[in-house]
Amino acid sequence: MFPRKPLGFLIFTALAVAAAAFVWFGLPHDREVKSLGIFLVKLLPFIFATEAVARLDVEWARRYRLALLLVPPAFLLYFLYFVPKIFFFGGVASGTAEAFHGLYYHVLTVTPFLILATVLAFRLGGGTAALVRRLSYGMLLLMLSGLEDLAFLTVNDHTDPAYATIPEVWDWASHMTVFLGHPPTKVEAYVFILVHVVLGLAVFFSPQRWWDVLKVRVVRTRTESV
Incomplete structure (x- = not known):
């Protein structure tokens, strides 16, 4: 059974990586923001990564x-x-x-x-x-x-x-x-x-x-x- 402590961290890390890959490879690298929807999508990697870091269990991270x-x-x-x-x-x-x-x-x-x-x-x-x-x-x-x-x-x-x-x-x-x-x-x-x-x-x-x-x-x- 997978330990529960790192589960939230790993889930949000995977979401952050997936969102970052989509933004980087799936969206044009425009200087201007074309719509509010695109703007919010481009924020998702940062939000998911922040939540991953916030959910990181310090003792588990220190152990490994x-x-x-x-x-x-x-x-x-x-x-x-x-x-x-x-x-x-x-x-x-x-x-x-x-x-x-x-x-x-x-x-x-x-x-x-x-x-x-x-x-x-x-x-x-x-x-x-x-x-x-x-x-x-x-x-x-x-x-x-x-x-x-x-x-x-x-x-x-x-x-x-x-x-x-x-x-x-x-x-x-x-x-x-x-x-x-x-x-x-x-x-x-x-x-x-x-x-x-x-x-x-x-x-x-x-x-x-x-x-x-x-x-x-x-x-x-x-x-x-x-």
Whole structure:
């Protein structure tokens, strides 16, 4: 028999996913609202998701560590789909390098803010300090990994020949360049991404006792140095 505690959460989660899929794939992506009915339908994914979160049993979620299973994928949906789309359409619309650089800077500045806002809400809701650190630092590693650069090249329909295929040298990826000392080749970029993803997964899912031992050693080292 299915446990009753998560049932409401799972039902509304399924409704939210179904409604979001219908809105995204079944309705035109219009800037203007054409009717009150369409407006209300487009609100359904948000309403269902809100009800799902409100019905989430905290003890059940804590038992199965759902924060680590749900929060990072939600962040990645934003960072690996919506951010590349923003950059792609923003680059077309801005028309100048200066305007695009301003857009790029602001989006990448708001991203760590969203991470902090997420873990703040998690902490205020009773999340442990250990999970706050795992979520925050793990998502930061994913942000810095270069996954978004790869997503920009793959989720958008590029007409520029320079980006129609994945470039052999990623000369725009300055966050990789400062580590490597030169613009990364495609293979180096893949390795850079893989290392960061593995580190992020290690932060998310490694046993807590490892971190407890590390913390004890750091404290002991500090005490001995004093």
